[in-house]
Structure formats: C-alpha cells, structure tokens
Amino acid sequence: EAGVAQSPRYKIIEKRQSVAFWCNPISGHATLYWYQQILGQGPKLLIQFQNNGVVDDSQLPKDRFSAERLKGVDSTLKIQPAKLEDSAVYLCASSSLAGGVHTEQFFGPGTRLTVL
C-alpha cells in the first residue's frame, strides 16, 4: 500500500513570497490533515478535512494560510505572504473511516520550508 505522498520535500523562499505544498493521501482515506511542526516542537494541527469539507481549521492563520481539497482526494496548502516564523516542516496525514470510527493517522514525510 502506497503511503502519504508530499511534494516538494524542501522549499526555500524569501519572506513575503508565496508557496504551495501538495499532498496525496492514502487511497480511500476520507480524512486529511495538515500539521505544522516547528523545530524542537511536536506537530500542531492546522486544518482537517473530511472528504472535501473542513472539519477543523481553528488553528489555521487564515490571513495568510489557505488549504483546499476540491475533489476529496489531493490537497494543497498555501502560504501567502510567508513570514520568517512560518519556517517549519509541514506534514500531511490521512486516516480512514471504518464503521464511523477513524483509524490511526498515517503521515507523509513532510515538506521542510525555510523562509529567509
């Protein structure tokens, strides 16, 4: 079974530029999550999708971050404009629903963003 795919793996941009990350979850997984992991900290949930609808985006900085999952499969996370404090690893995860119960989350390798 293929895992969660993310691209790019690394990205370096200047502050105030924009950047986009892509995630392809495990086939058949209805739930998709984006996490931000700052160096030395645990991952923090930014947004959770159930199919193509948003379940939780309470910690997404909506003035600069946006995410979409238009067809309920792939997802993109965008930052515009980027700030220095956005330097982090952005992790995508997915989980499936079995009888109304979510399985464990499967994480991708992450995209390491450096903002200069």
Place this chain on the structure above:
Amino acid sequence: DAKTTQPNSMESNEEEPVHLPCNHSTISGTDYIHWYRQLPSQGPEYVIHGLTSNVNNRMASLAIAEDRKSSTLILHRATLRDAAVYYCILRAAPIQGAQKLVFGQGTRLTINP
C-alpha cells in the same frame, strides 16, 4: 484537551527493554491513550493505543495504570532503529469528526549500541 507529561529525554542500550512513562492525571473516562513516534527526518508513525486494558502489538506493549492516570510504553528489545521522539497523546472516543491529535514535546529516546 487533556494534557500529558513525559520526560524530555531517555537513554537506553541496544537489545535491552525500554519503559517510556507518561502521566495524564486529568484524563477523562472516554479518552484513549495513543502513542506515536517520529524517527529522524520522517513524519510521525502510529505505535499503539489503549483505553483501560494493557495492549500488545508487534511494535510495543502499552501498560495502563488501574486509575488510568499514567501509562508506560514498553519496547521489549530496543534496536538502534527505535531511536526517535515518542509522543503520548490523549484522544477523545473515536467518533466521527473528533480525531484531533494534540502533540506535546514528547520523549527523545537515544539507543546506545
């Protein structure tokens, strides 16, 4: 979200058992105890979870205190590949939509050859 407390770091030797503690004194009756680990330069991976009874799987064992205020992840025979940050996370009962994982700092486990 109920909080967990873990030691910042632990060290063990290869081929020896490792006991990783987690305190969760404010756990509610419906909170499941989940463990994930994150190997260097990788995303977290699921290890094990439980509610009240001790649990075993191919990766580890989870021992849960009778009052559920603490738990211990047990790696029976550590290898160098077990060096990682281990996260103990409380998660509400698995109902649709209530699946947020709140990660703390975790325990950085070092395995000596």
